[in-house]
Amino acid sequence: MGPAREVDRLVDAYDDVTVRDLAWLLFSPDLLRASHAGAPLATPFESEPERAATLAWLAALDRDPAPLHGRARNPKLTRLGFYAESLLEYFLTHGPAAGLVAANVPLRHQRRTIGECDFLLHTARGARLHWELAVKFYLHIGDGSCAQARLSDYVGPNLQDRFDLKHMRLLTHQLALSSRAEFASLGFEGPWEAQLYIKGRLFYHDDHDACVRPAPELGDAHLRGWWLTASEWSAQASQGETGTSAAARAWVVQPRLAWLASRRLAVADADALLAHSAAIHERLQDAASPTMVAAYARGENGTWIEQSRGFIVPDDWPDRAREFALTTI
Structure with missing residues (x-):
């Protein structure tokens, strides 16, 4: 069974739309390849028992999704990134795996906000992790050849975003926040291991991109669509x-x-x-x-x-x- 079908099979176990979105966020494949990501990739589960417990927890949540709706169906959450953050925060707060320490921790320098750490969490094995979440949807734009794609060939639909630029921002700025002096002064006991939590879907030009070799940074199992x-x-x-x-x-x-x-x-x-x-x-x-x-x-x-x-x-x-x-x- 291919990765897309496996994700669909997991998601289809649930009827509630919001629970399905949370299951997708937890179980869909990473966009990046671990060996080329430039930083460790996050995983929601440290063990198979945690994964099994999460599936059972989602099934119970599907039977009574009102608590999740109360957090994630906020009319003010009009941006997809905020919605995804609310889902992951709910899992870390109430789920059976890693536990939330803090979310959206602001860092300030001379009264100016220089960034926010998306999630600080601890695991059953004692790891203290800093996750930066990104959920991205990029379209591949090529020249019609079968050449090796570059990460810069994956662009946002409204041409305001590009995968290589987002990747670099994550590595050089967002993941580095928990190692800054400003963070140390906040009192969160560390050290913290920074990890990328990056999900989404990449869209290829229908049959025109049939022979394109995806950029080497991309995971083989990344979800695909067409344009x-x-x-x-x-x-x-x-x-x-x-x-x-x-x-x-x-x-x-x-x-x-x-x-x-x-x-x-x-x-x-x-x-x-x-x-x-x-x-x-x-x-x-x-x-x-x-x-x-x-x-x-x-x-x-x-x-x-x-x-x-x-x-x-x-x-x-x-x-x-x-x-x-x-x-x-």
């Missing part, structure tokens, strides 16, 4: 969905806070889902900004099950993305 330009999306729509009847397939725009775990949609929503799917196809033919969509298929029991995810980008986006990937910052 198409608006014109390519329109062309595929006009050709029809080969191999799947229109009555059994639908498209949904994924709001940002639904970018983590795969989703299931209720049978009762089927008619509205199909009608909205047709409108999505038409609207995204003139996409003004990158938009994540997901394809859903009707399962045997009538439930709609997510099959794939991708971005529809404006036709001029690839040229702008290539320029951004080559920009020295």
